[in-house]
Amino acid sequence: MNGTAFEVTLIFTAYQSIGSAKNGVTVVIFLVYAATIFANVVLMFIICSESSLHKPMYIYLFNLVCIGLAGSTSVWPKVMLNLVNDHQTSSFSGCLLEVFLIFFYAASTYVVLTVMAYDRYVSICKPLQYHTIMTKYRVKQLLAGSNLVPVFLVAVQVFLTSRIPVCKYTLPKLFCDNLSIYHLSCETSSVRLLGNVYGIFLTGCFVVLPLCLILLSYAKIISVSLLVSKDARKKAFSTCAPHLIVFINFSAVSVFTVVYNRFSSYIPSEMNIFVAFQIVLIPPLLHPVIYGIRTEEIRKCFTKMMRRRFPLTIFHLNSKLQATKSFVQ
16 A cells, blocks of 8 residues: 555454453453552642642652553553454554554653652752752743653654555554554655654653663762761662662663564564553553652651541551550650
8 A cells, every 4th residue: 555544444463362361351451550540640639739749859750640641541441442342453543643642651751750860969969059950940841841842752753654655454562553553564665764763863862861861860869979978878869769760660661662572573472461561551550659658758648648538547546556655655
């Protein structure tokens, strides 16, 4: 087929490898997706309702959580619908929209993680200048840039992908991704070559550059931490630990997914469901959990909120028990 194919219907063949396990997989995806929505919404509510969390670090965290929630929602409702249907298809335009949302989710996550690393660098290495540097205007600039820049650059990539002439209509995946759409082309057109070059450019912008900036930020943080007291060093590590865990987890998942996409023709199709879980389901679930567990201020606000809204729960009883112990002592 010559030209673009917006009227074409694409067929996902990866669902065939799931076979009779479709119902079980659907239940697992639904439970994890529901847990993801719950964990993210709870964290968003805590940040919004507690004025003590209206700080740059938590504002960036709120943005990260929103992006993760959008990334999951762009994929999993459609995947669950395909699992319970007999026909697993998508229009070409719908596929491009899915590619855009997944690309935006991955790119924006890396940019926001870079902004959060910069925030930790300023907080630890330049504490006296923190409020001068991280003004409300600067925070708004960083938030706008971390969302608008990925939108623009990813839109260009999706536009180039939409111009590729296709002659095949089956995708060996559970959902659309850019590389799989490129494989639908039967000829090496100039648009395809340009798209490949632009894809390398995006990798540099949203993976290599953020990685270098984050590593540089932590190198500075470590060098400063070695010069302060043990207690100050411990406090610096505790504030950086959630971000570092999230960054390592997301980077590992991203590298694994890129490698898999490049060599998917040599890997059993049964791996599709595992890879799909890795990139757009597990990270959005882990991010609020990691920050909720590892960040003391969020834990305190969550406990205070639960005591205020549910006074007869174990949160209230624990606080009374602690108060009694301190009184006896």
